[in-house]
Amino acid sequence: MIQPTHAGRVWSPVITPFNDDLSPDPQRFAAHCRWLLDNDVGLAIFGTNSEANSLTVSEKCELIDALAEAGVPGERMMPGTGKCAIGDTVALTRHAVGHGCAGVLMLPPFYYKGVSDEGLYRYFAEVIERVADRSLKVYLYHIPPVSQVPLTLALIERLLKAYPDNVAGIKDSSGDWRNTEAVIREFSAEGFQVYAGSEHFLLDTLRAGGAGCISATANVNPGPIAELARTWQEHGADERQAALSRLRHVFEGYPMIPALKAATALYGRDEPWFHVRPPLVELDDAQRQGLKAALDEQGFSMPGLGA
Amino acid sequence: MIQPTHAGRVWSPVITPFNDDLSPDPQRFAAHCRWLLDNDVGLAIFGTNSEANSLTVSEKCELIDALAEAGVPGERMMPGTGKCAIGDTVALTRHAVGHGCAGVLMLPPFYYKGVSDEGLYRYFAEVIERVADRSLKVYLYHIPPVSQVPLTLALIERLLKAYPDNVAGIKDSSGDWRNTEAVIREFSAEGFQVYAGSEHFLLDTLRAGGAGCISATANVNPGPIAELARTWQEHGADERQAALSRLRHVFEGYPMIPALKAATALYGRDEPWFHVRPPLVELDDAQRQGLKAALDEQGFSMPGLGA
Numbered sequence: 001m002i003q004p005t006h007a008g009r010v011w012s013p014v015i016t017p018f019n020d021d022l023s024p025d026p027q028r029f030a031a032h033c034r035w036l037l038d039n040d041v042g043l044a045i046f047g048t049n050s051e052a053n054s055l056t057v058s059e060k061c062e063l064i065d066a067l068a069e070a071g072v073p074g075e076r077m078m079p080g081t082g083k084c085a086i087g088d089t090v091a092l093t094r095h096a097v098g099h100g101c102a103g104v105l106m107l108p109p110f111y112y113k114g115v116s117d118e119g120l121y122r123y124f125a126e127v128i129e130r131v132a133d134r135s136l137k138v139y140l141y142h143i144p145p146v147s148q149v150p151l152t153l154a155l156i157e158r159l160l161k162a163y164p165d166n167v168a169g170i171k172d173s174s175g176d177w178r179n180t181e182a183v184i185r186e187f188s189a190e191g192f193q194v195y196a197g198s199e200h201f202l203l204d205t206l207r208a209g210g211a212g213c214i215s216a217t218a219n220v221n222p223g224p225i226a227e228l229a230r231t232w233q234e235h236g237a238d239e240r241q242a243a244l245s246r247l248r249h250v251f252e253g254y255p256m257i258p259a260l261k262a263a264t265a266l267y268g269r270d271e272p273w274f275h276v277r278p279p280l281v282e283l284d285d286a287q288r289q290g291l292k293a294a295l296d297e298q299g300f301s302m303p304g305l306g307a
Numbered sequence: 308m309i310q311p312t313h314a315g316r317v318w319s320p321v322i323t324p325f326n327d328d329l330s331p332d333p334q335r336f337a338a339h340c341r342w343l344l345d346n347d348v349g350l351a352i353f354g355t356n357s358e359a360n361s362l363t364v365s366e367k368c369e370l371i372d373a374l375a376e377a378g379v380p381g382e383r384m385m386p387g388t389g390k391c392a393i394g395d396t397v398a399l400t401r402h403a404v405g406h407g408c409a410g411v412l413m414l415p416p417f418y419y420k421g422v423s424d425e426g427l428y429r430y431f432a433e434v435i436e437r438v439a440d441r442s443l444k445v446y447l448y449h450i451p452p453v454s455q456v457p458l459t460l461a462l463i464e465r466l467l468k469a470y471p472d473n474v475a476g477i478k479d480s481s482g483d484w485r486n487t488e489a490v491i492r493e494f495s496a497e498g499f500q501v502y503a504g505s506e507h508f509l510l511d512t513l514r515a516g517g518a519g520c521i522s523a524t525a526n527v528n529p530g531p532i533a534e535l536a537r538t539w540q541e542h543g544a545d546e547r548q549a550a551l552s553r554l555r556h557v558f559e560g561y562p563m564i565p566a567l568k569a570a571t572a573l574y575g576r577d578e579p580w581f582h583v584r585p586p587l588v589e590l591d592d593a594q595r596q597g598l599k600a601a602l603d604e605q606g607f608s609m610p611g612l613g614a
Contacts, residue, residue, distance in 0.1 A: 022393070022433075048418075053391040053392065053416070053418035053419075054391060054392050054393070054416065054418075055392055055394075056392045056394040056395050056398075059392075059394065084360040084361060085360065085361050085362055085363045085366075086329070086361070086584065086585065087362075087363040087366065088363050091363075108586065109360070109361065109585070109586045110417075110418065111355075111360035111361075111417065111453065111454075112360075112453065112586060112587065113452075113453060113455075115586040115587065116586075116588055118588050119585050119586035119587055119588045120585070120586050122585035122586070122588070123585035123586045126329075126585055145420075146418065146419065146420060147418075148420070148455055149586075277393065278393065278416070278426050278427070278429035278430035278433055279415065279416045279419060279422040279423075279426035279427050279429070279430045279456075280419065280422065280426055281423055281425050281426045281429070
């Protein structure tokens with residue numbers, strides 16, 4: 001049975017910095033990753049909020065290499081590796097396994113809609129068989145609002161039965177607590193690690209027996225989120241949860257990725273963080289000012305960033 | 308002003324054959340392409356019905372190379388090149404331009420939903436600027452039922468204005484005739500080529516001033532579809548259109564891609580055509596028998612295939 005350490009309870013889909021020409025910036029990326037690790041937050045690089053699908057496979061492999069060279073241990077990385085084409089998913093997953101990554105977060109193939117559980121089972125099975133490595137730990141990525149391809153309980157059950165050594169957990173970004181609760185109830189006793197897709201559900205997830213959360217806003221508010229994950233059984237946890245949710249609500253009032261990057265640019269005093277790749281668009285001046293005012297009102301800061 | 312020849316009025320998103328190990332089969336692919344060309348149908352390889360997003364960029368580049376080596380002229384190819392990451396789209400588009408392809412059919416980036424026209428404009432603009440070739444002809448690919456990312460009239464107008472030499476047309480797979488009609492009315496006078504995404508709308512499209520159709524079922528029924536495109540102004544066109552639609556309705560009763568491949572396997576007596584890549588699943592025995600019975604009832608055949 002796999003048990004997450006405290007340090008494994010909160011992960012962030014790390015935002016990806018781009019230069020003026022939209023190429024990735026590995027140094028700025030490593031610096032942000034180091035800041036997250038210093039705040040006890042793991043690196044779920046190449047998630048939805050990392051603009052992962054706006055990066056090529058080779059760009060992603062190079063960024064993992066850059067983190068490894070910068071001294072980031074593989075056990076603190078959980079790269080997103082799920083692509084529409086099996087060959088791409090296998091290449092990226094192998095690269096992650098080669099770096100000793102703690103796990104990989106795997107989207108289903110997301111172009112075709114209305115596909116069957118049988119087809120999704122074959123996809124994941126094919127990837128696992130091709131990678132063929134006992135150290136591979138797959139975290140399934142359930143994010144129907146974006147992927148439009150949900151992962152059912154029946155599919156999880158079948159995959160767990162076929163590949164108990166490789167199917168390690170799930171990130172549930174459905175935003176539907178009843179689903180998260182059902183997955184925890186059904187599978188967590190067997191060591192399957194269930195992460196909520198937002199810290200709104202962090203306390204509920206831990207109390208129900210889940211593993212923690214993998215959250216976009218852990219990019220900007222890592223310390224307090226990780227603190228709740230450490231102290232969830234202590235006095236005042238509900239108040240700490242409420243404070244996390246209040247801050248997250250501010251970000252939810254804007255397009256999430258541009259807002260995370262804007263906060264990082266503004267509070268880290270580092271302009272290039274504003275850049276996003278198309279089809280996303282950076283916040284305009286009015287949005288930046290509105291975001292900053294709302295965050296200041298909550299006493300928000302990103303201590304130690306850019307230091 | 309670009310005018311399609313008769314031969315340019317019907318294109319097929321060519322189905323992609325796989326070996327038992329799911330690798331692409333370039334010989335079988337070239338043979339099917341040759342059969343389509345013999346039937347006056349152009350090769351919109353790497354469309355939705357080609358399982359394009361289940362192929363890696365390098366697999367697609369190799370398949371284009373294989374067709375070129377087999378003597379297929381670039382002017383009869385219109386590869387799909389739109390991927391979520393700009394770097395992938397540019398690489399594949401450059402490869403197509405290098406082979407002198409008639410055009411490329413470009414999906415918008417389809418992972419993020421609810422993106423703005425501004426973001427989509429920047430995506431297409433960035434691709435066109437990076438490819439930087441006057442011979443590049445982009446056909447926009449509007450297929451909201453699958454991509455979930457629609458292309459608006461305002462976006463088309465802005466792209467046409469900025470890149471009149473490169474933005475050549477659209478495939479409208481919305482299934483919404485009012486949209487197709489509106490695009491023809493707005494832009495076809497300037498030479499913008501509007502293709503319906505199904506032969507259901509072939510006659511209506513040609514009568515309204517559109518260019519033709521790019522249709523999945525042109526994989527299996529190329530001769531009669533191309534015939535209507537040649538003879539649409541002659542007596543009996545409505546009856547010919549009705550016959551095309553009756554046959555297409557049979558295929559629409561099944562998952563389209565597995566059904567196209569099953570028909571090709573059954574009527575071309577060539578088993579490997581049954582293979583699809585996950586997340587798709589081939590037709591089961593009952594479905595194959597049902598499809599065959601329904602097609603036989605319509606006197607369906609694929610003359611010359613596998614000959």
